[in-house]
Amino acid sequence: MMTDAWGTITAVDGQYAYLRMDESGCGRCRQQGGCGGNHLGPLWCGPPRTFRVLNPDHCDVGAHVQVTVAEGSLGRSALYAYTFPLLALFAGALSGSACGGEAGAIGGAMGGLLVGWLGLRRAQRQSQHDPRLQISIRS
Structure with missing residues (x-):
């Protein structure tokens, strides 16, 4: 479908x-x-x-x-776009908190968001050439 x-x-x-x-x-x-x-x-x-x-x-x-x-491609894209950065944010905040308290948590969260954004950009570039994920004109 x-x-x-x-x-x-x-x-x-x-x-x-x-x-x-x-x-x-x-x-x-x-x-x-x-x-x-x-x-x-x-x-x-x-x-x-x-x-x-x-x-x-x-x-x-x-x-x-x-x-x-x-x-399913729209749902998967939305899932990745929301969950991957959020998980990266939490992982960065937790690891930063363990290393440097509150300031480390803030820095780690920002770093996690950056990693999440870079990961999404990489996935987007890779999926650009997948014909199953491309918009097409239906005849």
Whole structure:
């Protein structure tokens, strides 16, 4: 099963298309089990975002297309984005506290957050080339 949303092609560059997403959520807001994020998206998100995705069907500019992401990839990404930095923060704070009291805990927590951020950046670079995790246009 896939997570779907709708977008409009704003430009075409060879085998890639630039998509402007029509919704800020995943498109499941009105369905059973949807999180309702589409209603909260405009509060935190600016103008619609544009993404560069493969265009295997060579759709033209202005085409309204369905965009899909593999089921579970969004949940896994959110889990990693929240838990990894939090665990790194706690580990840094605990180890810093053991070495240097309160000041060590603060420094360790900051170091842990830095390690968490660097780890997420590394994972993001590695996953960029995994075709199972890429946004695609569904024909």
